[in-house]
Amino acid sequence: MTQLSASILAADFSRLGEDCRRVLAAGADMLHFDVMDGHFVPNISFGVPVLHSLHAALPEAFYDVHLMISHPLAYVDAFAKAGADLITFHLESEDDPDAVIGAIHAAGCKAGLSVKPGTAAEAALPFLEKLDLVLVMSVEPGFGGQKFMPPALDKLALLRGVCAERGLSPYLEVDGGVDAVTGPQCAAAGADLLVAGSFLFGARDAAAAARQLKRP
Ligand code: DX5
Numbered sequence: 288m289t290q291l292s293a294s295i296l297a298a299d300f301s302r303l304g305e306d307c308r309r310v311l312a313a314g315a316d317m318l319h320f321d322v323m324d325g326h327f328v329p330n331i332s333f334g335v336p337v338l339h340s341l342h343a344a345l346p347e348a349f350y351d352v353h354l355m356i357s358h359p360l361a362y363v364d365a366f367a368k369a370g371a372d373l374i375t376f377h378l379e380s381e382d383d384p385d386a387v388i389g390a391i392h393a394a395g396c397k398a399g400l401s402v403k404p405g406t407a408a409e410a411a412l413p414f415l416e417k418l419d420l421v422l423v424m425s426v427e428p429g430f431g432g433q434k435f436m437p438p439a440l441d442k443l444a445l446l447r448g449v450c451a452e453r454g455l456s457p458y459l460e461v462d463g464g465v466d467a468v469t470g471p472q473c474a475a476a477g478a479d480l481l482v483a484g485s486f487l488f489g490a491r492d493a494a495a496a497a498r499q500l501k502r503p
């Protein structure tokens with residue numbers, strides 16, 4: 288069965304803890320924490336202090352941190368200390384991917400590498416052996432509520448095939464525009480971890496929405 292990571296970018300920030308408890312109770316397996324620096328992406332979201340508070344309020348949750356920032360290396364330790372379990376950074380960031388992966392592992396977290404829609408999935412292949420997760424962006428990073436870009440499906444299929452050939456099993460995560468239609472398409476293409484923001488937080492019945500995404 289696919290797992291579900293709830294993108295808290297779509298939460299009500301005035302009652303963030305409560306909203307996160309609600310989606311976890313509804314069936315989300317983890318919380319997806321979107322960090323934006325206003326430089327790598329044209330938007331600013333939230334950072335270390337928010338993760339620290341959320342982790343203190345919900346210590347049992349698994350924190351899937353997605354760094355959409357130009358200089359991930361400088362922030363790995365701070366996010367790890369604040370409660371991150373898994374830290375994903377972008378191949379298009381300005382830091383050396385091997386150095387960032389090493390720093391994430393040294394900080395005791397799982398390491399993920401993400402590619403934007405304009406980057407070929409093949410660009411992630413040299414790092415596959417070192418990774419716990421590959422994140423395929425199915426929208427341009429920066430904003431929730433965008434429309435799913437279907438070429439992400441081919442990238443997932445390619446990554447799934449190469450992982451099988453090499454005997455590897457990192458999570459294959461997809462992020463952006465995931466809903467009841469596109470979620471199952473991603474799962475069929477090879478994704479085993481779906482990020483959902485607006486579809487999950489905006490649903491009248493979050494448990495029903497989660498079930499639609501986690502269908503085997
Ligand atoms: C976009 C973020 C996503 C976003 C997904 O830059 O990385 O995690 O919150 O939101 P939806 O599911 O609404 O497309």
Ligand code: ZN
Nearest residue numbers: 319321353462
């Ligand atoms: Zn994200």
